[in-house]
Amino acid sequence: MHKTPMLDHLESGPWPSFVKDLKRMAAQKSEVNDLLGQLERSYREKITHWKHGGIVGVLGYGSGIIGRYSDLPEEFPGLEHFHTMRINHPSAWFYSTQALRELCDIWDKHGSGVLNLHGSTGDIIFLGCRTEALEPCFADLTAKGWDIGGSGSAMRSPSCCVGPARCEWACYDTLEACYQVTQEFQFDLHRPSYPYKFKYKFSGCPNDCVAAVARADLSVIGVWKDDIRIDQSAVEAYAAGExxxxxxxxxxxxxxxxxxxxxxxxTHCMSWDGRKLTIDNKNCNHCMHCINLMPQALRPGTETGATILLGSHAPILEGAQMSWVIVPFMEMEPPFDEVKDLGYRITEWWAEHGKNRERVGELIMRLGMRAFLEAVELPPVPQSVIFPRSNPFFFWKQSDFDAEAKGRKYYTKEGFDVD
Amino acid sequence: MALPKDELVERIYKMVEAAQGKKQLKAKDIEKAVLKEYPDQPRNDIKFAIKELIDSGRCVYTYFGGSYIELPHEEGAAKKF
Incomplete structure (x- = not known):
């Protein structure tokens, strides 16, 4: 076993450590021992010892395998090849224990056994495969009904929230939409033909549990267009502390x-007279705050569908960017042809005009929303802002703390008069 | 005039071969080049001609900050120095 004094520190904290897991696995897999050794050396030298490959893959696919090599193969022979495989996850990450056992058995047979559930795109991540093991591993995966996910300049594996499987607020079947879109875009998922990555994410309600608004190029977020359903007796029960x-x-x-x-x-669209809660639904922006606090009293309406947003991405070339609303309301019924068709029109325009490594949101910034809307034949909508937010975080101001110190329960405006 | 399928595959292969080591071609670059020469060529033909080259192993997808189509070659990062 490699000596790992710096990594050992990570085991001493109160939280579970990946070091402990890797040490347990290192007893069976020599490459995991080398992984610990190289990581220790990187911590000591403050430099990575990984090299990024660009060619390895499985025949016919251009996505889903990320080449990784150690620059110290003599010292750590188990890491000479240590490629990553992305395995397309099932909708909302629902697995049977049998499916998980099958995945683990395949990975124990062909790779290091180290896996990550899940990567930020959502895929199951297999870490550490030799080049010659990629094809046999892929064959075993496909024999059990699994497929490799997206990477590179391609459609990435779509992901969704748990939707109606576990959540009463789901405004459409996110799992089915995610599955259908994944099937529809198989060509684009496996054969990179875009300027850069393109992500679909499906959230069932505006709580947006997969953070589509901040991470997906195309966000499909469930919404309703009628009134919030109110059970006034339950509101009173909340008020009484029952x-x-x-x-x-x-x-x-x-x-x-x-x-x-x-x-x-x-939007200040609510009022409360001590007995009855009233909502001016025309001015509700579906933030979900009231519904989240009183789930037994308030529920989304019954005319449900989704809002389609476009353009968010994390900071890569440009800074972070959140999404624009491009379609305020879309019916979301299987087979979801409208959202698929919109996806094709968007990616066609982007592929035609986008520069290498330019996300669709960045292209809209460069060429303008008008050019985009004309190209994909969408009408401009008042719900679309000029520039989306570029910072998903909220920063407290000193006045907020001052207000709290003076006993104010909530304070939403800077300089709020707390006296 | 559009090229027949077999000729299109060979035309694209020659394009990738000529660019090897000089310029990395994306799928869209190939499509644009074919359409410039043969404006009547259906886009889907080009897409599936590329697929045929990849499926046969004559060309491979590579990733170097973006995804490209190249002739198979040794992985630079795999070399031992």
């Missing part, structure tokens, strides 16, 4: 409807 807010997961045990709900409505 039902705990957010199913017991809130910061308070008893809800102050005025302060905790109404005053925090971003």
């Amino acid at each position: 039902i705990k807010p957010r199913g017991g997961g809130a910061h308070v045990d008893k809800l102050d409807i005025q302060a905790d709900v109404v005053d925090l409505c971003p």
